[in-house]
Amino acid sequence: MKKEIEYTTTTDSTHIKEYGQYFTNYNVAKFMAAWVSTDAKKLLDPAAGNSVFLKYAKVFNPDCSLFGYEIDPHILNFFGNPSNASLRNEDYLMTGWEEKYDAIICNPPYNRFQAIANRTEIIKLIEKYTGIRYSRYTNLYILFLLKSLHQLSEKGKLAYIIPTEFLNSKYGIPIKEKLVNEELLRAIINFKNDQDMFFNATTTCCILLIDKEKKSDVQFYNLDSISQLSDVNLRNASGCYSVPYKDLSPEKKWLEYIRQEQASEYCNLKQISEFCKITRGIATGANDFFCLSKSKIAIHNLPDTVIDECICRSADVKRNIFTHEDFVKLADADKTVFLLNIKSTDNIAIKEYITNGEEKELNKKYLLSCRNPWYSMEQKPIAPIWVSSACRNKIRFIRNIAGVKSLTTFHSIFINQSYKDEIDIIFCYFLTPIAQKIIRQNRKVLGNGLEKFQPNDIKTAKMLDITVLSDEDKKRIINIYHMMLDEPNDSYIESLNEIFEKYLCA
Numbered sequence: 001m002k003k004e005i006e007y008t009t010t011t012d013s014t015h016i017k018e019y020g021q022y023f024t025n026y027n028v029a030k031f032m033a034a035w036v037s038t039d040a041k042k043l044l045d046p047a048a049g050n051s052v053f054l055k056y057a058k059v060f061n062p063d064c065s066l067f068g069y070e071i072d073p074h075i076l077n078f079f080g081n082p083s084n085a086s087l088r089n090e091d092y093l094m095t096g097w098e099e100k101y102d103a104i105i106c107n108p109p110y111n112r113f114q115a116i117a118n119r120t121e122i123i124k125l126i127e128k129y130t131g132i133r134y135s136r137y138t139n140l141y142i143l144f145l146l147k148s149l150h151q152l153s154e155k156g157k158l159a160y161i162i163p164t165e166f167l168n169s170k171y172g173i174p175i176k177e178k179l180v181n182e183e184l185l186r187a188i189i190n191f192k193n194d195q196d197m198f199f200n201a202t203t204t205c206c207i208l209l210i211d212k213e214k215k216s217d218v219q220f221y222n223l224d225s226i227s228q229l230s231d232v233n234l235r236n237a238s239g240c241y242s243v244p245y246k247d248l249s250p251e252k253k254w255l256e257y258i259r260q261e262q263a264s265e266y267c268n269l270k271q272i273s274e275f276c277k278i279t280r281g282i283a284t285g286a287n288d289f290f291c292l293s294k295s296k297i298a299i300h301n302l303p304d305t306v307i308d309e310c311i312c313r314s315a316d317v318k319r320n321i322f323t324h325e326d327f328v329k330l331a332d333a334d335k336t337v338f339l340l341n342i343k344s345t346d347n348i349a350i351k352e353y354i355t356n357g358e359e360k361e362l363n364k365k366y367l368l369s370c371r372n373p374w375y376s377m378e379q380k381p382i383a384p385i386w387v388s389s390a391c392r393n394k395i396r397f398i399r400n401i402a403g404v405k406s407l408t409t410f411h412s413i414f415i416n417q418s419y420k421d422e423i424d425i426i427f428c429y430f431l432t433p434i435a436q437k438i439i440r441q442n443r444k445v446l447g448n449g450l451e452k453f454q455p456n457d458i459k460t461a462k463m464l465d466i467t468v469l470s471d472e473d474k475k476r477i478i479n480i481y482h483m484m485l486d487e488p489n490d491s492y493i494e495s496l497n498e499i500f501e502k503y504l505c506a
């Protein structure tokens with residue numbers, strides 16, 4: 001990886017990010033190239049970069065004609081054309097839709113589609129050739145995959161390495177539909193530990209192996225390390241979890257298959273959305289500008305009328321129940337717990353502060369340029385319960401009795417009207433290990449072990465149907481809640497767990 005190290009250290013990091021230039025581990029590239037290239041006459045890498053896949057393909061099948069696309073002349077000049085492939089310095093998505101290949105192998109750029117200038121044209125081409133009308137917000141790698149599937153010859157094989165998130169995400173559903181309807185998917189190989197997958201990035205990823213042969217099921221592998229790739233045997237399907245095509249639903253979260261977690265054994269479960277509404281917290285678009293401490297407010301002489309109380313960092317909230325006293329302590333310690341919420345500019349200090357932001361060109365930042373005026377703040381109701389949007393060991397649920405706002409560091413939980421009186425019971429339920437175990441079945445795990453939850457992941461996860469609780473147990477739960485208010489103590493959570501477990505494991 002000497003050349004890749006040199007490239008990464010000599011190239012501007014924004015350039016690397018803009019083009020999604022993250023290099024596949026050689027052993028992973030070798031495995032993918034070996035699988036696709038045997039028997040192929042024409043092989044394509046749509047995002048060649050350092051040509052790692054093309055180099056290995058040449059080793060495994062020297063007679064195969066190699067083709068590649070690479071949009072960035074800088075990376076092409078740096079790595080050259082070590083496999084003597086026919087390399088085109090062009091945007092893969094814009095040309096060559098009618099050309100077919102027996103093998104396609106790719107680590108596509110993972111950029112969000114919003115960052116792509118010609119996205120409307122690309123969407124039109126995708127629709128023209130595949131008949132699928134994609135959302136303008138689909139990630140670039142899905143569009144690469146769609147085009148490659150379209151270009152695969154009748155006996156073709158395709159290997160892609162892409163983020164695991166698509167298995168559980170809404171935007172992954174149309175592509176999963178295509179893979180299932182056309183019985184294209186041979187196997188998905190996930191890596192539990194993604195640290196070593198790319199030389200210069202940490203992200204979740206899995207290998208998709210696709211071919212057009214007839215098959216009855218899809219093999220899901222969940223490997224501990226890259227070295228286990230040598231044990232993967234697609235012919236006898238050992239060491240994997242096989243799911244028959246007839247049981248595969250595109251709407252289902254496929255991470256379950258990867259983790260081989262079967263439908264929960266628990267009883268009395270309902271979808272969380274039955275009891276709660278989950279939305280994301282406030283996105284400022286420029287925290288440095290909009291998030292304030294007492295001293296910063298004083299320096300800029302900003303009036304109270306434009307200041308809201310708001311939690312900007314989840315680390316500032318230490319306890320499960322966040323009170324007004326907790327808030328005052330943070331404010332007095334000069335923590336950043338205020339949010340600028342300008343509704344009118346009839347004050348000289350506010351005008352100056354806005355001009356300050358414009359001098360820093362904040363008004364040109366993507367999110368802020370979409371707002372009118374750019375400094376206006378999202379108006380969202382204050383949530384009575386927060387849940388952390390990312391976690392490592394346990395999901396943090398916080399009862400917000402301080403009545404303050406929160407940024408996206410927490411998602412907001414609102415209790416549906418019919419269950420408003422049960423708010424503290426629902427909150428107590430979420431604190432328990434058994435509730436968290438059930439919710440975690442809907443999680444996405446990022447490369448560094450961080451678990452991420454989108455509001456939709458929480459909404460569609462399961463929870464205890466709290467209507468089954470006896471009045472006596474409800475009273476016990478509320479008593480425990482009041483004791484927690486006075487004195488936080490983990491033993492209370494154990495007592496709560498015992499109560500709820502009784503109903504879940506009945």
Ligand SMILES: C[S@@+](CC[C@H](N)C(=O)[O-])C[C@H]1O[C@@H](n2cnc3c(N)ncnc32)[C@H](O)[C@@H]1O
Pocket residue numbers: 019020021022023024046047048049050051052053069070071072075090091092093106107108109110
């Ligand atoms: C994730 S890197 C993969 C590099 C190499 N194949 C590997 O796996 O190590 C993706 C490459 O695609 C290139 N790229 C980005 N957008 C592209 C596009 N629209 N058409 C062709 N290449 C593109 C990037 O410049 C980058 O070199």
